[in-house]
Amino acid sequence: MTETTLPPAAPSRRWADALRALGRRVTRQRLAALSAIEASPHATADDVVQALRAELSGITVQSVYVILADLTDAGLLRRIETPHSPARYETRINDNHHHAVCTSCGRIEDVDCAVGHAPCLTPHWSSGAQPMTIQVAEVLYQGICEACRNSPPTN
């Protein structure tokens, strides 16, 4: 069969293009990091290291930290910080969606932005507060996931 349905394939090609469009160099490490995170969203730096060891055997934790920080402020990754967990990364960056974290097991789920545009983007300042010019509003939901709710707290 010929290429009628351009497969989701060539993901590395897409990332390569994105990097070039930003004037950044295209490296094996960056491509590997980006597709690893695309494949498993909310991955931690450590998860990424594990994933990359498969194809880039000698990669170090420090390099991964540099790469992630770099891709993050290049705008290709979004960094998520949840309580009592190392930072997580995802490639879904163009919608401002939010996250819900299970306070019991730490699992994270995506939540679409309810209002479409950021909710309550015009804050009501507390008395005495110096107002700021707001750029983004991130919502972090905390609760209990199904699995934890159903399983007896085994501790």
Place this chain on the structure above:
Amino acid sequence: MTETTLPPAAPSRRWADALRALGRRVTRQRLAALSAIEASPHATADDVVQALRAELSGITVQSVYVILADLTDAGLLRRIETPHSPARYETRINDNHHHAVCTSCGRIEDVDCAVGHAPCLTPHWSSGAQPMTIQVAEVLYQGICEACRNSPPTN
């Protein structure tokens, strides 16, 4: 005058009562920590150490961490985590208010909850997400404060 307008006075008395009501012991360290944080909201653990050294000269950083963690899960303090900053603490805990952080200087301001009750407390799960039972929604606004906006980026 008799006690018509119970003065804001005796703050340590109030905290002592609060501790007792929870069945926790009333100690100099706890009272000092609580009033230090009440006096300067959004204080970091380190800020608290500095403040406490005045009255409790020999106090250590580790003790302060223990005290703060303890008061936090006793429900007398609320812990705030903002990106690229150590955790902060505040005594304002009974309204679910939010925070705005200046991405340039890190200053934090309080934001009243616009909707009264938590905004978007019924999340719209992304497709494929396992819904959870939500308990709280925290909103973190990020922007630029007046001071930073007006001052030339001196770097």
Place this chain on the structure above:
DNA sequence: TAGTTATTGTGAGTTACTCATAATTACTGG
């Protein structure tokens, strides 16, 4: 194909905490 310089690799260092265990000290009960 060589040169320039953005990336990556390496090793050490830091920040923000946590843990185990010993020493105190606040609240009983007598």
Place this chain on the structure above:
DNA sequence: CCAGTAATTATGAGTAACTCACAATAACTA
């Protein structure tokens, strides 16, 4: 008021998650 017994606090060591400086490498470019 005094002793007893936990709850707190102090102490020292240890850890997780990064960050930094500098040397080595490899992408782009001319």
